[in-house]
Structures are given as structure tokens and as C-alpha cells.
Amino acid sequence: MVSEDWYTINDIEKLDTPVLVVYPARVKKNIDTAIGMIDNVARLRPHVKTHKCAEVTRLMLQAGITKFKCATIAEAEMLGMCKAPDVLLAYQPIGPKLDRFIRLISLYPNTKFSCLVDNLPASVGISEAAIKKEIKVPVYIDLNVGQNRTGIKLGDVALALYVNCQALSGIEIVGLHAYDGHIHQPDLAERTEECDKCFEKVVKLQSEIVAMGYPKPVIVAGGLPTFPIHAKRKEIECSPGTFVYWDKGYQTSFAEQNFLPAALVVTRVISLPNETTLCLDLGHKSIAAERELKTRVYFINATKLEAVGQSEEHLVVEAGKDHKYKTGDVIYGMPYHVCPTVALYERAITIEDNKMSGEWKNIARDRKITI
Template sequence: MTEQRWYTIKDVDQLDTPALVIYPHRVKQNIDIVKNLIDDVYRLRPHVKTHKNSHVTQLMLDAGITKFKCATIAEAEMLGMANAPDVLLAYQPGGPKIKRLILLILTYPATKYSCLIDNQQSAKAISDAAIENDINLNVFIDLDVGMHRTGIIPDDEAVKLYKYCAELPGITPIGLHAYDGHIHDADLIERTQKSNSSFAPVLKLQAELKQKAFTPIVVSGSTPTYSINAARPDIECSPGTFVYWDRGYQSAFIEEPFLTAALIVARVISLPTDTTICIDCGHKSIASESELSKRIFFLNAPELKMKGHSEEHLVADAGEDHQYNIGDVLYGLPWHVCPTVALYERAITIENNIITGEWLNIARDRIITI
């Protein structure tokens, strides 16, 4: 009798592949875990880039989470559609994105939106748009604490930018944003040391702003540094990947208690040689930015060695005298779940090992309605 594993789908014959499948009971457990790792749920501001759907958002809202972070206008609109109370667009809007953000604010008045700023030119453009539409928009100063992609160094220039924004009509600076996605050391001690080092200038900047009568909130962190930042007082924490987890984080951060909750189900479609198998899981099915060995890990076929990858096919070395047959079902854990989810318009839900429905990943699109 075949062993019944947590991920096995009894009616998998009804599922076309490749398919993104989600296990809602494990998602709920991850939400409970992230809540239990912090002293106050009010300090949680999860990033929705991983799940991109209203169903997970609702589970978080039901759990008492009221603040969210996102990276795209579509993600921001998905949150507005869910009546999320507080949404930070962790991106500096420019060009048409400013108009779209303004329209979001006007369309979803139950949601309080804010965004990032790291220079005076952008601040002025957003201020002008806000004035034109008779609104006031809260903004966070985006700080570069080591990621080196956007943001301003947390020094005197950041103080000047904060004061500049405070003097502009239409916008109000309310905080600092410090994303530390560059910190992903496997060793927790090293990770903590690097986190403390990158965060020290933020605390210094916050103290300087308080001396000037400002009261900046600090939004910081990612999933790898979540437990570190959760231990700091009065910091809003923004983990994202925790909700689904993946092979990359599972392998790197063994102390984290989160459960893998999203898989790619695939099938063996060809046996090109005596030792290789071909699987219907190409670039269009799994995030492929990493080396070939770090794209997907098959839970029920851990010995497979990936040999080749193209748009629709994945070739793996199964070894001599392997027992794989055409049609065999494989359950794959993505190494990087966030961009993998973005490849699928829908996720199939699995409960009690049975297909129960689907969750539309509506925020994978660039535009929902706005």
C-alpha cells in the first residue's frame, strides 16, 4: 500500500500538469507561527508578493493582521479589494504609476495607502499629483541598508529628505523603510550580527529625527531576518515568503519553523534514454533564475539530478535501472516560490489530500482594473 504523505493528492488524475497547488491548512499554520514569533500582531506588515491572492490576504485579516506591504499597483489593488486597512506600496512610483496610485486611493477609500520616496524629484512629483487630486499621501523614506538597488543612505541626506517631504503639501512623511534582503546567511549568529550592523544607522537616523520633533515609524526586515527584527521594540516587520515557504529558505534557515505549503505537481512525459527522464516542468513552470540544481526539488524523487531545462521540459538523470514510468506524478518544492507563483494565474487548493478548489493569483497581472 502506497504511503499517504502530507502532499499526496488522491484524485491527482483530475489535475493537469504542471500545476501550482496550495495546502491551505499549512498556510494557516504559517500565519499562526509568524504571529506567535512577535509580541504584538499590530507590528506585523506582511509582504503579499509571495501569494498574490485575496484568499491568503483574507486568512491574514481573519488572524488580526491589518497592515500589509506590496511591490506593485496590482498587489496594492488586490489589497484594496480585500478592504485591507493599511497598505504600504514598497516602491517609489513614477510616471503613470503615480496616477495609478492616486486612482487607487480614490477608488478604495477604506484602505490607507502609503508609498516610498528616496529623492526630492520624486517627492515633488507625488506632491503635485496629490495636490491636484485634493488628497494627502503618507510616505516612507526608503533607506539603503545594504541591498544597493534603491533607497538613500541613512545619514544627514536622509534627514534633509525627510524635512523636505514634511514641507511639501499633499504628502506627509511618517516613517523609514529599511529592507535588508541582502542578509541571508545560513548561520543565525552571522545573520544577526549583519542585521544589527545594517540596522544601527537606521536607529541613529530615527533618533535624530525624533530630536527634530518627528515621530518616524520603522518598517524593516524580510523573512530571513524576521525573528531578529521581531525582537526589536516598536519595529514593523515585513516577512513574505513565510506564508508558503520554499526549498531555498528551508535549506538555508533550518531554525525557522515554517511549513512548505506550495508545490508544483508535474508528470514524467518521456524516457529519452535508459538513465534520463523528461518532466513537464520547464522555465514557464518554475522560477529559473538560479543554477539548474536549485530550481525544483521533488519530494517523492529526491535522488533526481537535473540535466537540462527549457521552456516546457525538464530533463533529469534518474540513474541506471530506475523505476520511473511515463505518467508518474512528481511533487516539486520550488527553490524560489515568489516568482514561481507569478507564473500561474491560479493555484489549486488541496485539503485532506483532495482537490477542493482554486485561488486566483489576481495580483500576478500588471493590471487588475487600475
């Protein structure tokens, strides 16, 4: 049975706000839950964009996870520093980013780094950079399965890119990457139907590649919303990310996934501007602000508060008449989107047994660590 006051920090008077707090026991539980949703831990390739943290990465390594996905060079370097065996940069490195990526491969030789490509000129650039260093870079063909963000269109053009890349001596095609981030229907049956429809085209491409005599390419597919669907496919790798901390947005939309909130923002009432409103120290710089105002943060211990205004350092909320709030009152908030919220904080304070126990640096929130 989950304790209703699991989030309470008994020595909160020592903690300045706004602050990001993380509950390690819950993080470990979420890692175990993700592993339990798939038949083989070797098929898990978690995305580290949510936590950006070496301590969380090490917990995953200790749990038997050896493959990871990331979006930035800093995240990739953090994984190299943790001696992660297999790291996919889910990004196509162009210009200075390619130079940094090649340097990363040299600096962390015990980690197998790979990246995405979705066009021939970029593939040629990566190949030429690799040849200069006398290495071969593993790559995945990035497929556009409907999100229309990155990736090459499925069909003949994708097959042609695969064939053309095979002729480039500086790269080695490992597989196909299919991120279906546009699929997020709350109803699991509807989500599954749409996911299966998209995935059929990926399997068709894989079959065409094999029919041409090439080795069967690995498929890396999905994110968190389609994780329960792809987890049932016996051969593909799955890339959930948000599960490790969870958030209110996913908790609301994907009720079939039993992850626990493991990261919160803590704020205080700093002013009472009038008889019905409060001002909290939770501005744009402290909580992800890309969503509509009322769905940026959910207050666990103050569920009736309604956000009515926000600026850089302040969040104004409506409390109603005759409320009992006072300046200094502590409020615990669950972000609706935890990934960009984490990126706003240099560190997270760890909470164990309802008390502060240390801190985890979000070292990959910066664009650069050393490279």
C-alpha cells in the same frame, strides 16, 4: 507529528500538469507561526508578493493582521479589494505608476495607502499629484541599508530628504523603510550581527529626526531572513513574505524558522529519452528559473533525480540506470524560490484532506486588475 504523505493528491488523475497546488491548512499554520514569533500582531506587515492572492489575504485578515506591504499596483489593488486597512506600496511610484497609485487611493477610500520615496524630485511629483486631487499621501523614506537596490544613503542626505519632504503639503511622512535583503547568512548569529550593525544607523537617523522636533517616525524593517531578529525589537514593523508558502531555498538556509511547505508544483514524466534520463513537463514557464539549474526545484518524492537540462516546457533529469520510472508518473516539487514561481500560474489548486477542494486565483500576478 507531520504526516509523510501530506502532499499526496489522491485524485491526481483528474489534475493536469504542470500545476501549482496549495495546502490551506498549512497556510493557516504558517500564518499562526508568524504571529507567534512576534509580541504584537499590530507589528506584522506581511509582504503579499509571494501569494498574490485574495484568499490568503483574507486568511491573514481573519487572523488579526491589518497591515500589509506590496510591490505592484495590482498587488495593492488586490489588497484594496480585500478591504485591507493599511497598505504600503514598497515602491516609489513614477510616471504612469504614480497616476495609477493616485487613482487607487480614490477607488478604495477605506484602505490607507502609502508608498516609498528616496529622492526629492520624486517626492515633489507625488506631492503635486496629491494636491491636484486634494489629498495627502502618506510616505516612508526608503533607506539604502546595504542592498544597493533602492533607497537613499543613510546619514545627512537622508536627514535632509526627511526635512525637505516635511515642507511638501501633498505628502505626510509616516516613517522610515529599511529593507535588508542582502543579509541572508545561514548562521543566525552571523545574520544577527550584520542585521544589528545595519539597524544601528537607522535608529540613529530616527533619533536625529526626533531631536529636530519632528514626531518619532515609524520604522518598517526587514524581510523573511531577518524577521526573527527584527521581531524582538519592540517598536518596529516587520515585513516577512515567503513564510506563507515557504520554499526549499529558505527551508535550507534558515532552519531556525519553523514554517511548513504549503505550495508545490506537480509534474509528470512525459518521456524516457534514454535508459537513464526522464523528461518532465516542468519547463522555464512552470518553475522560477533564475537560480542555477540544480537548485530550481526539490522533488519531495523523488529526491535522487538531478536536473541536467531545461527549456520552455521541458525539464530533463538524470535518474540513473535501472530506474523504475514510467511515463505518467507523478512527481511533487518544492520550488527553491516560490514567489516568482507563483507568478507563472494564473491559479493554484487547493488540496485538503489529500484531495482537490477548489482553486485560488493569483489575481495580482498580472500587472493590472482594473487600474
